[in-house]
Amino acid sequence: MNKQELIAEVAQRAGLTKKDASMAVNAMLEAIKTALSKKEAVRLIGFGTFDVKKRAARKGRNPRTGAELKIPARNAVVFRPANALKDIVNK
Numbered sequence: 001m002n003k004q005e006l007i008a009e010v011a012q013r014a015g016l017t018k019k020d021a022s023m024a025v026n027a028m029l030e031a032i033k034t035a036l037s038k039k040e041a042v043r044l045i046g047f048g049t050f051d052v053k054k055r056a057a058r059k060g061r062n063p064r065t066g067a068e069l070k071i072p073a074r075n076a077v078v079f080r081p082a083n084a085l086k087d088i089v090n091k
Contacts, residue, residue, distance in 0.1 A: 036077055048081040 001009070003025070011021035032050060035042050042050040057073040081089075 046084045051078050053078050
């Protein structure tokens with residue numbers, strides 16, 4: 001499912017126009033991005049948690065040359081699904 005399909009599904013389920021559903025989906029995504037940029041977790045009960053985790057610097061290898069290289073530390077977005085979502089997916 002892509003973003004346009006998600007918007008159409010939200011519009012149909014909520015009885016909204018596609019324009020209103022698009023505004024709602026975009027607002028939700030912007031709110032999540034803003035929270036994550038502030039390093040805040042976003043917890044959606046029954047769905048899961050988006051969080052920012054610090055990844056330490058580490059050594060890696062170039063697969064072509066085998067040369068060792070340094071991978072810098074960075075922040076990464078992680079998603080942990082809720083048990084309810086896991087149960088739905090694993091049926």
